[in-house]
Amino acid sequence: MAEFRRRYSDRSDSKSRIRISRLAFLLAALLIAVTSVSLVFVGFVASHASTQQAIANEERLFRNALQERLRDIVREQRTVTVSDETVRKLVRTFDPVYARQHFHALWSRYRHNKVILISGNNQVLAESFQDYTHITKRPSSETPALAPVIRKTQALFAANRVRVPGGFGHRSLQGLDTDQYALMGVIRLDGKPALFSAMPIMPDEYTATLPDGGPTLMISVKYIDDTLLERLNSQLNFARLRFEPKAFEPEDGPSHLVTSEEGVDVGSFRWESQTVIDSIWPTVIPVIAMLSLTLGALAFGIAWRIGQLTRSLQKSEEQNRYLALHDNLSGLANRLQFNRVLETSTADLPNKRFAVLHCDLDKFKAVNDTYGHAAGDTVIKIMAKRLNEVVGKPGLVCRIGGDEFMVIYRGGTSRKDLDTLCRALINKALLPIQIEGGNTAHVGLSIGVAVAPADGTEPEDLVARSDAALYRAKDRGRGVHAFYEDLLKDTFIQEDDASANTGLSSLSA
Structure with missing residues (x-):
């Protein structure tokens, strides 16, 4: 009887331990499963966020580069528009020889594909096509795309016009931001997308003055072609930088949509993202396997992975910052x-x-x-x-x-x-x-x-x-x-x- 009780008691204890063990395994498996799902979710979110942040950085760099290129066009155009001689030869009187000479200079030196001179009464007086300048006299309304550009540039001039002895002048450009005296942006002209800069002609030393009335304007255009894209990309080094005449959704990849002065979509600059985020799954799966041995390894794996993602993002950002500030060919500052x-x-x-x-x-x-x-x-x-x-x-x-x-x-x-x-x-x-x-x-x-x-x-x-x-x-x-x-x-x-x-x-x- 005593032996029987002992054996029964042993059998009961064994069943109890088996049930507890199974329950422990089930709880452990549930905990590992929940933790694994959480890790997968965290990994997905981290990978997605890193990619989106990297793309946002590239888009910001591109916006800055595009804005700088537009300012370059304004600076190039200023070599002609801000001049007492230009006031005398193109505003007070119209000298076709002077117009041809300086329009040709803007093409030969800076590759301005098209330059348009518009008088104070909205007449197109001269229009260049690369190295050829056509002297004409036609209403600017024949080119509807120019209407908002002319209107806004005239408004800029009106805000800066000052009265001087003998006529009118323009407020000093010192201390003024570029967009306070020049209009720059994107336009579709002659069926082509282009960057443009529009400025009123103004004196620089006031040996000549402007007459009363509307300003004489000069509009410079650079078509968005392979040459412009190559120069724009020289400080970015983006892969397959191109321009496409439509808008894209964020999930389609990095892009920058540009609109005309009328608010109409002109198209989008697109490129292949340079930031390559390693797939998180080869790292997560071994970590999940390690959960069966210890939950501590899981915590270590998460911390290590987050560190890897952060370092990858930081390295990418440092690379983008370097590319934005240095010339790709010579390694000098750009x-x-x-x-x-x-x-x-x-x-x-x-x-x-x-x-x-x-x-x-x-x-x-x-x-x-x-x-x-x-x-x-x-x-x-x-x-x-x-x-x-x-x-x-x-x-x-x-x-x-x-x-x-x-x-x-x-x-x-x-x-x-x-x-x-x-x-x-x-x-x-x-x-x-x-x-x-x-x-x-x-x-x-x-x-x-x-x-x-x-x-x-x-x-x-x-x-x-x-x-x-x-x-x-x-x-x-x-x-x-x-x-x-x-x-x-x-x-x-x-x-x-x-x-x-x-x-x-x-x-x-």
Whole structure:
């Protein structure tokens, strides 16, 4: 009887342990299942959020690059529209030769595909098609797409017009944002999507004034073609950047929709996202398997995975930031970084003086024509390295496009120091360059110098004046450097000579 009781008691305890074990396994399995589903959900959300954030960053970078390109068109257009001579030749009177000359310059220098001149009474006076300029006189209403552009640009002029002795002028552009005096955006013209800039013609030195009435406007257009997309993408390096004439949903991938001044959709810029987020499932599945051994491994796996996703996103963002601020070919700072550093430098004036050097390669086109663009790329890379070596830590060397470089130099800004620097740069540029095929390329360098604050305290002024000095250097035979202050002295000397000649003529009379 005692043995029977003992055996019965053993059997009952065994069944109880089995039931508890099964219940524990069921609870553990339920807990693992719930945790696994939660992990899968968290992984999906994290992966989706990371992808969306990366795409949002790319779209923000593209918006900034597009806006900067539009500002470039305005700056290029200002070389013609902000001028006393332009007021005299295109507003006070209409000189077809002057119009053809400057419309051609906007095409040859900056590749403005189309330039339109519209009088104060809304008549189209001249219209260029690349290097051909057609002189006409027709109502602008024949091109309906121009109506909102003309209306809004006239409103900008009305807000900035000021009365001056002898007529009217325009408020100083210093301190004004670009969109306060120029209209820029996207338009569909001649059946093609295009970027445009519209500005009123205005004096810069007020030796000429504007008449009463509506402003004379100039509209510059760059069609959205392969050339423009390539230049726009030079600082982004997006994969398969293209333009398509329709809008897209967010789930279709990264894109940027642009609309006309009337609010009508023109189309979308699209590209393939560069951010590649690794699939989360190969990581989650092993972690789920580990749950059968320990829930601690699950917590470790989640933390590790989140860290991986965060580092992947951070790395992608750092890469995008680098691409946005550097030239893809030379590795130098690009135009966007140059503009930012220049604005910061001018804000430190007059405490921290600096110089702006506008450098342009001589005979570079001959290298491309003779040896091909691959050789031209080699020359650009080597010249970028040489400029960096000569300028050193006191300066920032930037490539702003093609064979043009800009330098912001904070070393010695005396005439002697800058003469020494420019000669060193020019001598370094003259060294032969070995290219593929055992050939040797020979190029040179011309430099225009503007010194802040003596030659200006605004970024736009310093860039324009260093550019003017560069043109003087080119006129002097290339391979030399010129200072903007010398350009002013030459101007004053010419004016004094002219006055003297006038005086002598009066005495003779």
